[in-house]
Amino acid sequence: MSIGNSPEADRPSVGAALQKARIGAGLTVEEVSTTTRVRIPIVHAIEQDDFSRCGGDVYARGHIRALARAVSLDPRPLIDQFDAEHGGRPAPTPAAPLFEAERIRSEPRRPNWTAAMVAAIVAVVGFVGFTLFTGNGKSGGGPVASGDANAKPAPAPTRHPSTIKPPLKPEPSDSAVAGLPKDKVTIKVTARDGQSWISAKDANGKLLEDGLLKKGESKTITDKERIDLVLGNAGAVQLYVNGKEVKRVGDKGTVERLSYTRGDPQAG
Structure with missing residues (x-):
C-alpha cells in the first residue's frame, strides 16, 4: 500500500494511515507493539494523531518509522507529512565555530620534569666519570702513568703451605x-x-x-x-x-x- 500520490484533501493523517495499514495487514496493536517494542498506549495515541506521549519530535519520527515498517508502509512520506504538520525538521546547527574555538584555545605548557631529571643524572654521572679519570691520570706510580697501557700489576707473593707455621698455643702465663x-x-x-x-x-x-x-x-x-x-x-x-x-x-x-x-x- 502506498500513499502520498493522492491529493492533499484526500490524504489521510499519519495516524489514520498507520491504523488503516495495520488493520489491512491483519495485525493487532499488541502484535505491532511486540514487533516494534513501542508501548501499546503510545501505539494507540499515534493512531489517534496524538504524538505528545512520544517524548518529542525526534522520538515521534522514530516511532512512525518503526510502525510503518511493521505494517509494510514506506516511512518517508509519513515522516515528511509529520514534519510539515509540526513545523518541519529543525535545521542542524553548524559545528565549525565550536571546533574553531577549541582549536584556537591552547593550554599552557607544563614543565617536563622527566627530561630535567634525566639531564641532571647525566650531568652528575659525567662529572663523577671525569673526576675519576683525571684522578687516575695524576697518579705517577701506576702502569698508566708510566706509559705502558698493557702493563699489569705485579702479583702478590705467595707462600708455600709448608712454610706457613701454625699459630702457637699460648702457654699459661706465670x-x-x-x-x-x-x-x-x-x-x-x-x-x-x-x-x-x-x-x-x-x-x-x-x-x-x-x-x-x-x-x-x-x-x-x-x-x-x-x-x-x-x-x-x-x-x-x-x-x-x-x-x-x-x-x-x-x-x-x-x-x-x-x-x-x-x-x-x-x-x-
Missing part, C-alpha cells in the same frame, strides 16, 4: 699460675679431641664431679687437700693442674686414674 690459690688444688679438664667421662673425689672419698664431658666442654674442680681423678678416653683430654698443663694424660680409649695435691702437678 701470672695466671700465680693467681691460683696456693692453699688449694685446682684441676681443669677440657674434652679437646672428643668426649670423655670424668669422676673426681676428695681425700675423704667425697664425690666432687661425675658425668660425661662433651667435646669442647670444660670442668674446673678444686679441693683443699687432694683430688682423685678418673678419666675415660684419657687421650682426648687436656688437663691443667694448678695452672700447669699435664703434657701426657693417656691414650685415646684408655681409662686413667690420677691423684693431685697442692703445688706442682708432678708433685701430686
Whole structure:
C-alpha cells in the first residue's frame, strides 16, 4: 500500500494511515507493539494523531518509522507529512565555530620534569666519570702513568703451605699460675679431641664431679687437700693442674686414674 500520490484533501493523517495499514495487514496493536517494542498506549495515541506521549519530535519520527515498517508502509512520506504538520525538521546547527574555538584555545605548557631529571643524572654521572679519570691520570706510580697501557700489576707473593707455621698455643702465663690459690688444688679438664667421662673425689672419698664431658666442654674442680681423678678416653683430654698443663694424660680409649695435691702437678 502506498500513499502520498493522492491529493492533499484526500490524504489521510499519519495516524489514520498507520491504523488503516495495520488493520489491512491483519495485525493487532499488541502484535505491532511486540514487533516494534513501542508501548501499546503510545501505539494507540499515534493512531489517534496524538504524538505528545512520544517524548518529542525526534522520538515521534522514530516511532512512525518503526510502525510503518511493521505494517509494510514506506516511512518517508509519513515522516515528511509529520514534519510539515509540526513545523518541519529543525535545521542542524553548524559545528565549525565550536571546533574553531577549541582549536584556537591552547593550554599552557607544563614543565617536563622527566627530561630535567634525566639531564641532571647525566650531568652528575659525567662529572663523577671525569673526576675519576683525571684522578687516575695524576697518579705517577701506576702502569698508566708510566706509559705502558698493557702493563699489569705485579702479583702478590705467595707462600708455600709448608712454610706457613701454625699459630702457637699460648702457654699459661706465670701470672695466671700465680693467681691460683696456693692453699688449694685446682684441676681443669677440657674434652679437646672428643668426649670423655670424668669422676673426681676428695681425700675423704667425697664425690666432687661425675658425668660425661662433651667435646669442647670444660670442668674446673678444686679441693683443699687432694683430688682423685678418673678419666675415660684419657687421650682426648687436656688437663691443667694448678695452672700447669699435664703434657701426657693417656691414650685415646684408655681409662686413667690420677691423684693431685697442692703445688706442682708432678708433685701430686
